[in-house]
Amino acid sequence: MSFLTLDHVSHHYFSKESYTKAIDNISIAVKEGEFISLLGPSGCGKSTLLSIIAGIIQQTEGTVSLQGKSTAESEMEIGYMLQQDYLFPWKTILDNVLLGPKVNHTLSDELKKKAIQLLKEVGLKDVEMKYPSELSGGMRQRVALVRTLINNPKILLLDEPFSALDYQTKLNLEDLVSDLLKSYHKTAILVTHDIGEAIAMSDRIFMMNANPGSIAKTYEVPIELRNEVPFLVRRHPKYQLIFDKIWDALESKESQQKVVDIPDE
Amino acid sequence: MNDHHLFENYKRGLKREKKIVLFWQLTILLSFFSLWEIASRLYWIDPLLFSSPSSVFELLVTRFANGSIFNHLQVTLFETILGFIIGTIGGILIAISLWSSARFAKIMGPYLVVLNAMPKVALGPILIVALGPGYLSIIAMGFIISVIVTTLVVYSAFNEVDPNYEKVLRSFGATRWQCFKEAIFPAAMPAMISTLKVNVGLSWVGVIVGEYLVSKQGLGYLIIYGFQVFDFTLVMSSLVIIAILAAIMYKVVENLERWLIRNRNT
Numbered sequence: 232m233s234f235l236t237l238d239h240v241s242h243h244y245f246s247k248e249s250y251t252k253a254i255d256n257i258s259i260a261v262k263e264g265e266f267i268s269l270l271g272p273s274g275c276g277k278s279t280l281l282s283i284i285a286g287i288i289q290q291t292e293g294t295v296s297l298q299g300k301s302t303a304e305s306e307m308e309i310g311y312m313l314q315q316d317y318l319f320p321w322k323t324i325l326d327n328v329l330l331g332p333k334v335n336h337t338l339s340d341e342l343k344k345k346a347i348q349l350l351k352e353v354g355l356k357d358v359e360m361k362y363p364s365e366l367s368g369g370m371r372q373r374v375a376l377v378r379t380l381i382n383n384p385k386i387l388l389l390d391e392p393f394s395a396l397d398y399q400t401k402l403n404l405e406d407l408v409s410d411l412l413k414s415y416h417k418t419a420i421l422v423t424h425d426i427g428e429a430i431a432m433s434d435r436i437f438m439m440n441a442n443p444g445s446i447a448k449t450y451e452v453p454i455e456l457r458n459e460v461p462f463l464v465r466r467h468p469k470y471q472l473i474f475d476k477i478w479d480a481l482e483s484k485e486s487q488q489k490v491v492d493i494p495d496e
Numbered sequence: 497m498n499d500h501h502l503f504e505n506y507k508r509g510l511k512r513e514k515k516i517v518l519f520w521q522l523t524i525l526l527s528f529f530s531l532w533e534i535a536s537r538l539y540w541i542d543p544l545l546f547s548s549p550s551s552v553f554e555l556l557v558t559r560f561a562n563g564s565i566f567n568h569l570q571v572t573l574f575e576t577i578l579g580f581i582i583g584t585i586g587g588i589l590i591a592i593s594l595w596s597s598a599r600f601a602k603i604m605g606p607y608l609v610v611l612n613a614m615p616k617v618a619l620g621p622i623l624i625v626a627l628g629p630g631y632l633s634i635i636a637m638g639f640i641i642s643v644i645v646t647t648l649v650v651y652s653a654f655n656e657v658d659p660n661y662e663k664v665l666r667s668f669g670a671t672r673w674q675c676f677k678e679a680i681f682p683a684a685m686p687a688m689i690s691t692l693k694v695n696v697g698l699s700w701v702g703v704i705v706g707e708y709l710v711s712k713q714g715l716g717y718l719i720i721y722g723f724q725v726f727d728f729t730l731v732m733s734s735l736v737i738i739a740i741l742a743a744i745m746y747k748v749v750e751n752l753e754r755w756l757i758r759n760r761n762t
């Protein structure tokens with residue numbers, strides 16, 4: 232049985248005048264410990280899909296289950312890192328990181344120590360007592376990552392967690408996250424625009440179509456790449472092969488869209 | 497060394513600017529009172545109607561010396577502070593109840609709009625009939641004038657908080673009440689604090705008007721009384737006291753604001 236199952240999931244956003252079908256009939260099954268990437272154009276429903284999996288918004292059709300339970304019941308086991316950091320500006324970094332435990336009434340000195348340790352691991356030292364406004368965008372994103380990790384979720388949903396980082400930090404963090412997830416055998420779904428990142432980090436890649444959002448294609452990352460750290464994957468001979476394949480697929484999709492667009496003008 | 501020098505220069509500039517501003521502020525104050533005094537002495541204005549700073553000063557000194565002003569001062573201050581506090585807290589509580597039920601908010605919408613548009617002082621006579629011609633009606637006036645606008649401002653501040661903060665909390669399994677406590681309320685804090693400042697002024701309006709209508713004591717009563725017996729020095733003195741008290745209260749609220757913002761988290 233799979234760990235996370237989406238069965239014929241659709242989602243509509245309603246407003247008074249009209250509705251948008253953000254997601255159309257998506258079915259996926261994710262195994263425990265698997266790392267999935269979602270790749271797709273802006274507005275194709277990636278964030279919506281993650282919010283549904285996180286149980287924050289209720290899909291209009293279909294079912295989502297985590298280990299057989301509906302996701303609304305197992306909220307605490309899902310760690311969701313939003314597209315922007317959304318650190319609370321009036322809380323110190325430490326209080327921000329400990330938000331989950333506070334909400335769940337599980338705060339302890341031990342967790343505090345763990346928080347400081349985790350912050351250190353992502354390269355943030357002596358920031359606990361600072362406020363988010365005193366940190367750079369990349370630092371804030373790392374804090375948000377720690378805030379998600381501290382709850383020890385069974386599955387991690389990461390919405391473009393590295394997009395605001397410089398290339399070097401990004402590569403380091405990719406290694407770090409991949410390492411953390413592998414060692415704790417965690418399941419993860421990563422949203423990204425970066426084909427390289429998707430290949431470097433994941434076991435499977437879902438390419439999505441827009442309007443309405445659906446799965447266009449699935450790519451299995453070759454087994455040789457899966458067990459490497461992301462940094463080394465990018466240098467692996469097989470890397471370029473799959474990169475080109477995905478790139479071409481994206482290109483052809485875009486040119487298709489252009490053909491459709493022309494009559495409008 | 498050079499950096500330090502620049503910083504010193506910058507600081508000196510700030511200080512100078514501050515001095516210039518203060519100088520002009522004092523100049524305006526002094527010229528106002530001198531002009532008033534001169535105009536009154538030279539009969540450019542009728543001293544019987546507009547009094548003069550010197551007679552106001554004299555009256556204040558004797559009134560303070562024999563203590564006959566304190567009772568009025570106390571009463572008005574008490575009513576204003578109470579009206580202010582009840583109005584502000586009441587408004588925030590109503591806003592919270594509106595936030596807790598979107599449907600309740602929708603139902604109440606038009607009533608709030610009407611109540612807000614209504615000139616609250618027009619309710620004075622009804623308050624007096626309902627609560628009696630005493631300090632209760634006056635406090636109610638101070639309350640009623642600030643509560644609706646507080647409700648509206650604070651409620652809209654609650655709604656303007658970025659929903660993604662709630663999303664973060666919900667992803668941790670927070671209840672709606674926890675979302676309110678951790679995100680909505682602290683995020684709306686600046687808006688609430690700015691209503692405090694507005695409410696200081698509004699409560700003064702409510703209380704003074706209330707005292708016009710009913711009371712046998714208080715600064716508003718002194719104004720009306722002075723007006724009736726044609727003692728305009730008394731009217732002016734009361735106005736001066738009100739201006740000073742209102743300014744002090746405003747300053748206190750400002751300090752409270754700074755303190756609240758600093759301790760927002762705890």
Ligand SMILES: Nc1ncnc2c1ncn2[C@@H]1O[C@H](COP(=O)(O)OP(=O)(O)OP(=O)(O)O)[C@@H](O)[C@H]1O
Pocket residue numbers: 244245251252253272273274275276277278279280314
């Ligand atoms: N709260 C909302 N109300 C109405 N429509 C929405 C809402 N959120 C998203 N949408 C619509 O749903 C579609 C999918 O949005 P979504 O945010 O999931 O896209 P995305 O793939 O995450 O895009 P991006 O890569 O830019 O983050 C878009 O057409 C968007 O306009």
Ligand SMILES: [Mg+2]
Pocket residue numbers: 277278279314390
């Ligand atoms: Mg998105």
